[in-house]
Amino acid sequence: MATLRKRNGKWHVEVRRKGHRNVYATFVQKSDARGFINKVESDIQQKKYKDISEAANTTFKVALHRYIREKIENKKDKQRERSKLNVILRHHIVKHNLSELKTSDFAKYRDDRVKDGVTNSTINRELSAMRVAIQTSIDEWDCWIPENPVKSLVKLPENPARERRLLVGEHDKLMEACKRNSKFASPSIFWCPAINFAIETAMRLSEQLNLLWQNVDLTKRTAFLPAEVTKGNRSRTVPLSDKAIKVLNEIPRHINGKVFPMSLNYHNKGWRALTKRADIVGLRWHDLRREATSRLFEQGLSVTEVQSVTGHRTLQMLSTYTNHDAEKIVIKMRS
Structure with missing residues (x-):
């Protein structure tokens, strides 16, 4: 009945x-x-x-909040993951109970985000996050439903890998912009050094912002990155160039022990302000990692040597962060 x-x-x-x-x-x-x-x-x-009463009485919003609380808060990149899920939480899809979610609901979410002008790769990452959150609810929290509704959704085609590097004059523009005032990118003594250090070491932003002075050896000219701050959960020791050593010798040591004492939020806002003031379009901080990786190859380092610096585990991953300068290749071919 x-x-x-x-x-x-x-x-x-x-x-x-x-x-x-x-x-x-x-x-x-x-x-x-x-x-x-x-x-x-x-x-x-x-x-x-099979009893789906738990899923029928749990909204997607409640499930996402629990996922953030129990799964995301322990991740290294929790700020980025939390930010991604907070975007999802603002969409009306979260009002549904888990048991009534359909693939068509997520197709509608996808289409709404496309209309908002969000890139395909960002939308795909959001869908992937929702798929994992729902699967966690099914597997660990007794919210049984017949199938994960995101699993059968076709991903959007993504743009080819970025090839952006610093253009002629852009480094000088950034250095000049660092010296001028703004709300977030003030003439901080850390901005110019942070940019130059990124170009010299190919570190990811999260690795650089979590680099501690206690893990820097100026005598051996190395910087140690423990597993808990790297993307692949594998520690590595990054060799430091003359320019990287110069950067470290010129900046003061902050009381919190970090080489670059900036929060991720402050950094992101500051970078946007900085590139705008420098009149540079389309340059992301992560593009500096591509710039650094490409320079390492242009300096003559082998593939395995570059991998030991950058932390890329496969040649395919490494290739997406490499964009050789054709003119420099011509010079090598003629020598």
Whole structure:
């Protein structure tokens, strides 16, 4: 026997069957509620029923908040992951219960984000995050549903790998912009050094912002990155060039022990202000890693030597961060 009632704008379902625990669920649409009743009663009749009451009473919003709290807060890049999920939490898709989410809901989310002008790669990462959060709810939190609705959604085609490097004169523009005032990119003694250090070491931003003075050996000319700050969870020791050593010798040591004492949020806002003031278009901080990697090859380092510096684990990954200067290759070919 099933009961269907409307209360506070939602449809509340109760399915009672002898020999089974009562099943409760809440839906926005009456058609979804009736479909749920029919499915539960049919599955019970055929002895295929699995209890989805937990999923039927857990909104996607609640699941995402729990995922952030229990899974994201322990990650190295928790700020970036939390920011991504906070974007999702502002979309109306999170109002649905897990049991009523369909692939079409995520297709609608995808299309909405496309209309907002968001890049395909960003949308794909958001969909991937939702897929993992839902799967975690299924596997670990007893929110059983027949299938993960994001799993069958076709990903959007992504643009080819970026090839952006510093253009002629852009480094000088950045250095000049560092010296001028703005709210976030003030004439901080750390901005110019941070840019030059990134170009010399090919470190990821998260690695650079978490580099500690205690892990820098100016005598051996190395910087140690422990596994907990690297993307691949593998520690590595980065050799330091003359220019990198010069950067380190010229900046003061902050009381918090970090070589570059900036928060990720401050850095991101500052970088946007900095490139705008320098009148530079389309340059991301991560492009400095490509610049650095390409320079290492142009200096004559082998593939394995470059990998030991950058931390790339495969040649395919490394190739996406390399963009050789054709004119420099010509010079090598003629020598």
